[in-house]
Amino acid sequence: MTRKKHAHELLGKLETFIQNLPSALELGKSPQELYNPITYILGLDGKRIRPLLSLLAYGIYKPNPEEILSQAAAVEVFHNFTLMHDDIMDDAPLRRGKKTVHVKWNKNVAILSGDVMLVKAYDLLLPTHAEKLGDVLRLFNKTASEVCEGQQFDMNFEALEAVHEDEYLTMIRLKTAVLLGFALQLGALLAGAEKDDGQKLYDFGVNIGVGFQLKDDLLDVFADQTKFGKQVGGDIISNKKTFLLIKALELAKGKDAEALNYWLSQSEFDKEEKVQAVRKIYEKLGIKAITEAKMNSYFDAGFAQYEAIHFKDEDYFLELKKITQDLIHREK
Template sequence: MSSEIFLKAIDQEIVRTQYGDNPVELYEPIEYLMSLGGKRMRPLLTVIATNIFSDDWEHAIKPAIGVEVFHNFTLMHDDIMDAAPLRRGKPTVHEKWDKNVAILSGDVMLVCAYELMTAVEDGIFKQVIRRFNRTAAEVCEGQQLDMNFASRNDVTEEEYIDMIRLKTSVLLGFALELGGMIANAGETNIKLLYEIGTNVGIGFQLKDDILDVYGDPEKFGKQVGGDIIENKKTFLLIEALAQAKGKPEEKELAHWLSVQEFDKNEKVKAVTAIYDSLGIKQLAENKMNEFFSKGLSDLEKLAATAERKKPLLDLIEMLIEREN
C-alpha cells in the first residue's frame, strides 16, 4: 500500500470533518487553518504504522486526524505567541480574525482533537487517551522551554535536544505509537514505533535548523536566515557559541547577537560565515544523522516484513533528503 493512498484518504476525511456550526466565528477559523494543508506527516505516520500490522488501516483515519487537529491547535496558539503574520503563506488566524478569536477557537480545536480520538476501539481507549494526555503536556513543556531559552545565552546542546524532543518529536512518536495501538501490534512493537518517531522527529527538527541557514530560498518556502535574524537558540547557534570560545569568532558572534539595529542580509551573511569557519553545518548534520540512524535502526527491529515497513522507510528517507 502506498503513502499516496493513505494521504488521499486523510485529505478526504479532513474535508468531511465537521467541527461545529454556531457561532461561526468560533468554528470557521478551524476549518480555515485545516484547509491550509501542510505535510500531513503526523496523521500519515499513524495510518502507516497501523498498516504495518493490520489491513484495516481505515480504522486509523479519524484518530489520525485527531493528531493533526491537535498539531494545528498548537500552531494556532504558537502563532499568537510569536506574533506571526503568515502560516503556510496565508494570514494567521489572529491576523485574519483577531487574537481573542484565535485563543478561543484554538481552545475548542483541542476539544475537537479529543473528540476525533474517541474513534478508537473501547479496548484501547484509556491507553490512547492516557498517552495522548502525556504527549500534549510534553508539547506544552517544550514550548515553554523554547520561550525560556530566548532570554538565556548558556543553553547547552543537551538542553536543546531535550526541548525539541518535547516540542516537536514526541508528537511524531505518539502518531506512530497510536497506529501501533490501533493495530494491536504488541507492547514491544508499540514502544519501538514511539522510539522511531521520537528519534526521527529530533532529526527532522535539526534538519529544519540546517535548512533555515543553508536551504535554497526557492525550495525552503520561508525566509532563509530567519533564525539568525531573531537570535533563535538553534543547534547551530548553540554549537557556534561553544566552538567559538577563545577564538576570533567569539567576539564577532557576540557583536551580532547584541546589536539592536542591523541590515538583515548583512547579519545573515556574517553569522553564516562564522558558522562556516567553525564547521557548524557539518556538526549539525552529524547530530541529525545520529538521530535518523537511531530511528532507522529501530525500524529494522519491528516484527514485520520489509514490504510492510517500506512506506515508513520511504517517508523517513524523504525527511532525510527533503529541501523544505
C-alpha cells in the same frame, strides 16, 4: 496494490476525511467566529505527515488502515491546535503562506478556537474500542503535556543568555518529536501490535523528529534559497537559539567570539550583512558538519529501532520507511 498506492490512496482518504470534519464535528454552528477559524486552519496546505504515519503504522500490523481515519485525524487536529496557539505566542503573521488565525481574526478568537480544537481532538479519539481507549487517552494526554512543556522551554530560552546543547535537544524532543512518536505508537496500538513494537515505533519517531528539527535548523542557514520556500537566515536574524548558534557560542574563540557576540547584541542592522557574517563564522567553525553529524546520529538510531520491529505487512513497512527517508533528504 503497489507501495506507492498505499501512501497515495491513504493520503487521499485522509484528506477527504479532514475536509469533511467541519460537518462531522458540527463546526458550522453559531458563533461563526468560534468555528470558522478551525475550518480555515485545517484547510491550509498541510502535509498531513503525522496522521499518515498513524495510518501506515497501523497497516504494518493490520489490514484496512482507513478504519482509524478518525484517530489519525485527531493527531492532525491536535497538531493544528498547537500551531494556532504557537502563532499567537510567536506573533507570526503567516502560516503556510496564508494569514495566521490571530491576524485574520484576532488573538482572543484564536485562543478560544484553539481550545475547541483540542476538545474536538478528543471527540475524534472516541471511536476507539473500549479496551484500548484508556491506553490511547493516557498516551495522548502525556504527549499533549510534553508538547506544552517543549513550547514553554522554547519561550524560556528567549530570556536566557546561554542555552546548553542538552537543554536544546530536550526542548525540540518535547515540542516537535514526541508527537511524531505518538502518531506511530497510536497506529501500532490500535492495530494490536506487541507493546515492544509500539515502543520501538515511538522511539523511532522521536529520534527521527529530533533529526528533522536539526535539519530545519541547518536548512535555515545553508539551504538553497530557490528551493527553501522562505527566507534563508531567519534564525540568524532573530538570534534564535538553534543548535547551530549554541555550538558556535561554545566553540568560538578570540575574534570569532567577538564578532558573533557583536552581531547578537545589535538591535539595528542590515539583515543580509548579518546573515552573511554569522554564516561565515559558522563555516569557519565547522558548524554545518557538527550539526549534520548530530542529526545523522538521531536518524541512525531511529532507523536501527525501526529495523528491529516485527511487521506483518512488508509493503506498509517499506512504504513508511521510504516516506521517512524522503523527508530526511528534503531541501525545503
